[in-house]
Amino acid sequence: MSVDGSVYRAPREWTRLHPVSPLLGGWAVLGLIFAYLIHQRLPDWVAGDEGGWDFLDQFPLVGLAIAAALGFAATLAISVWQWRRTEFRIGDDAVYLRRGIVTQQQRQARLDRLQAVDVVQPLLARLFGFAALSVQVAGGEGSGIELKFLRLGDAEALRNEILYLAAGLKEGDQEPPAPADGGDDAGVAGASSFRDLAADRARAFERPEDVLSGRERVRTAVAAAEEREVYRVPLGRLVLSTLFSGPAIFVLLAPLTGLLATVFLKVDVLGGLLAAIGTSLFAIIGALGALLGFFWTRINGGFGFTAALSADGLRLRHGLMETRRQTVPPGRVQAIRLHQPPLWRGQDWWRITLNVAGYGATDEAVSVLHPVATREEALTAVWLVLPDLGEPDPYGTLGFALHGTGSEGGFLTSPERARRLDPLQWRFRGVRATERALLIRRGRWSRELVIVPHERTQSLGLTQGPVRRSLRLANVEVHSTAGPVTPVAAHLDLDDAIALLDAQATRAREGRRRQTPEQWMTAVGLAPASPEGDPHG
Amino acid sequence: MSWYENAAAPWVPVSRRLITARLVPAGIVFGLLVLASLVVALATGEPWFLLGSIAILAIGAWVAWVIVRQVGAHAWAEGEDDLLVRKGRMFRSVTVVPYGRMQFVDVKAGPLDRALGIATVQLHTASPGTDASIAGVPAEEAARLRDRLTTRGEARLAGL
Numbered sequence: 001m002s003v004d005g006s007v008y009r010a011p012r013e014w015t016r017l018h019p020v021s022p023l024l025g026g027w028a029v030l031g032l033i034f035a036y037l038i039h040q041r042l043p044d045w046v047a048g049d050e051g052g053w054d055f056l057d058q059f060p061l062v063g064l065a066i067a068a069a070l071g072f073a074a075t076l077a078i079s080v081w082q083w084r085r086t087e088f089r090i091g092d093d094a095v096y097l098r099r100g101i102v103t104q105q106q107r108q109a110r111l112d113r114l115q116a117v118d119v120v121q122p123l124l125a126r127l128f129g130f131a132a133l134s135v136q137v138a139g140g141e142g143s144g145i146e147l148k149f150l151r152l153g154d155a156e157a158l159r160n161e162i163l164y165l166a167a168g169l170k171e172g173d174q175e176p177p178a179p180a181d182g183g184d185d186a187g188v189a190g191a192s193s194f195r196d197l198a199a200d201r202a203r204a205f206e207r208p209e210d211v212l213s214g215r216e217r218v219r220t221a222v223a224a225a226e227e228r229e230v231y232r233v234p235l236g237r238l239v240l241s242t243l244f245s246g247p248a249i250f251v252l253l254a255p256l257t258g259l260l261a262t263v264f265l266k267v268d269v270l271g272g273l274l275a276a277i278g279t280s281l282f283a284i285i286g287a288l289g290a291l292l293g294f295f296w297t298r299i300n301g302g303f304g305f306t307a308a309l310s311a312d313g314l315r316l317r318h319g320l321m322e323t324r325r326q327t328v329p330p331g332r333v334q335a336i337r338l339h340q341p342p343l344w345r346g347q348d349w350w351r352i353t354l355n356v357a358g359y360g361a362t363d364e365a366v367s368v369l370h371p372v373a374t375r376e377e378a379l380t381a382v383w384l385v386l387p388d389l390g391e392p393d394p395y396g397t398l399g400f401a402l403h404g405t406g407s408e409g410g411f412l413t414s415p416e417r418a419r420r421l422d423p424l425q426w427r428f429r430g431v432r433a434t435e436r437a438l439l440i441r442r443g444r445w446s447r448e449l450v451i452v453p454h455e456r457t458q459s460l461g462l463t464q465g466p467v468r469r470s471l472r473l474a475n476v477e478v479h480s481t482a483g484p485v486t487p488v489a490a491h492l493d494l495d496d497a498i499a500l501l502d503a504q505a506t507r508a509r510e511g512r513r514r515q516t517p518e519q520w521m522t523a524v525g526l527a528p529a530s531p532e533g534d535p536h537g
Numbered sequence: 538m539s540w541y542e543n544a545a546a547p548w549v550p551v552s553r554r555l556i557t558a559r560l561v562p563a564g565i566v567f568g569l570l571v572l573a574s575l576v577v578a579l580a581t582g583e584p585w586f587l588l589g590s591i592a593i594l595a596i597g598a599w600v601a602w603v604i605v606r607q608v609g610a611h612a613w614a615e616g617e618d619d620l621l622v623r624k625g626r627m628f629r630s631v632t633v634v635p636y637g638r639m640q641f642v643d644v645k646a647g648p649l650d651r652a653l654g655i656a657t658v659q660l661h662t663a664s665p666g667t668d669a670s671i672a673g674v675p676a677e678e679a680a681r682l683r684d685r686l687t688t689r690g691e692a693r694l695a696g697l
Contacts, residue, residue, distance in 0.1 A: 458664035
């Protein structure tokens with residue numbers, strides 16, 4: 001490997017993040033909040049009807065400006081101080097982070113517990129060519145490590161090296177030569193890298209659309225595993241699907257019901273509606289805001305969604321304001337959910353979400369496998385996660401799982417007496433276990449299919465309340481890690497449920513025996529990809 | 538089959554002392570409520586406030602009955618590969634936790650539990666949905682159970 005001075009090495013010694021981090025970090029948010037407050041309060045000050053802010057009128061504008069500047073400087077100083085106290089390094093089995101001004105905190109993310117590695121680029125960072133690296137490990141809330149910020153190329157190189165180590169490859173030849181200069185001297189290192197940075201940015205902006213869409217390609221010391229793009233979501237479909245999703249129905253239905261009611265019941269709905277609007281304008285604005293927020297979240301998160309397959313596992317790329325390049329190694333997906341809101345039926349579109357242990361349930365946008373899939377893409381997406389469904393005819397089985405009713409395709413269904421408890425859906429509920437996974441189907445208008453690989457079953461539950469007991473029904477729960485998918489096979493016949501519980505316990509046991517090793521490259525027959533840095537482009 | 542029969546291993550019922558451990562706090566709460574309603578009845582002199590006291594007493598008795606039945610239904614079984622926990626009478630559930638999926642085991646005992654010589658053993662998997670806590674395990678058995686579970690967990694440890 002030809003190492004010139006500018007090629008990044010993952011630090012084995014304690015190293016600070018990039019010196020520009022405090023400028024990109026949290027204080028910008030504080031500034032925004034401050035600006036927002038001023039913007040919000042300005043009319044009140046002018047009108048002078050808000051008592052609580054009257055005291056500000058005592059100060060001249062200059063005083064306010066000085067106060068703002070001081071506040072700014074203070075937050076910036078704290079950010080710089082935090083940056084000085086934040087250091088990280090990687091070892092052969094873990095990524096280490098230590099930080100904290102008053103209380104020191106040390107954290108290590110063990111690579112054998114690695115669940116996903118994301119390169120995250122908020123808009124500002126993207127313009128200047130920086131990225132945050134977020135390493136997700138199994139082990140509860142907040143056990144991951146987030147490195148904010150590194151240069152994009154460094155972040156990618158670090159990610160590749162982390163994945164390389166986590167895959168179980170440890171050959172020494174891959175390790176970069178020892179450094180000659182001490183990386184500790186931030187001033188010198190910063191100056192040289194700032195010059196590099198400027199040149200680097202100039203190069204990058206020769207293709208501005210790549211920078212803006214988060215597809216910028218950089219040189220990395222450790223090459224990424226080769227990837228093959230599997231699908232890409234067109235923007236038109238994303239926007240259309242968002243307009244036709246669940247909350248949109250409410251917007252559509254509200255005036256429609258009003259109209260129908262006026263026509264058929266001769267009720268003065270319009271008068272009532274006007275009165276309601278008059279009294280609760282605030283609430284309505286809030287609701288509209290929430291709706292717009294929903295649309296925004298969906299489009300923002302799904303913008304430019306691309307999925308690819310590589311030896312390091314699944315690679316997902318998406319985001320408008322904040323682009324995210326996710327890498328989920330093989331066998332880390334705990335469960336998948338395919339969901340079809342009623343208005344997507346005509347196009348046969350599906351939204352696919354997944355459970356990955358490190359992501360948790362906090363941010364739904366992170367746990368998306370496909371924001372809006374056609375039927376073919378949905379089948380491909382399932383194949384991405386579960387290459388072997390354990391079925392001679394996987395597509396036929398999935399077809400029954402997505403669209404079937406009753407027991408066709410070998411599904412175990414709810415008995416007819418479940419109708420009393422569940423009049424709409426009982427005919428559409430179904431459970432089927434293949435060799436490798438459990439399929440749970442439900443929903444009449446809004447359809448859902450949940451797939452849990454047997455070896456990913458954490459534990460199993462059988463539950464029954466008084467109503468179900470009187471109908472001799474029971475639920476079988478498959479406990480998965482925290483995330484948007486909660487697999488439950490509801491309203492089964494009690495004997496079927498008990499049999500399913502026992503069978504699932506056995507299948508999960510067998511699944512665990514043959515599951516892929518945590519260090520996925522150590523699996524038989526997988527030769528390591530060339531570790532040597534072959535720069536992109 | 539009326540409910541899950543476990544063929545692999547015998548159910549071990551939890552200690553009956555758990556009834557005391559659960560009745561005492563419930564008794565204190567309901568005792569205070571009855572006392573308060575009696576004070577109100579005496580202070581206002583309205584006799585029908587006594588009906589409230591009687592209602593509270595009735596609810597308290599029902600709660601006591603539920604506690605006794607719940608403890609009677611609470612049991613665990615150590616199978617070959619999984620731990621089974623059974624609980625509830627009205628809302629009943631069986632949880633099957635493979636040893637290899639256990640992340641860690643908690644043994645907890647409050648002051649009352651310690652006085653009665655019982656403890657709660659709770660298993661944690663990577664799933665927040667796993668509800669595998671066994672209340673009312675005799676204290677010395679709890680320590681042994683924890684050690685057995687840990688040993689088995691290590692022997693069968695699987696990734697996530």
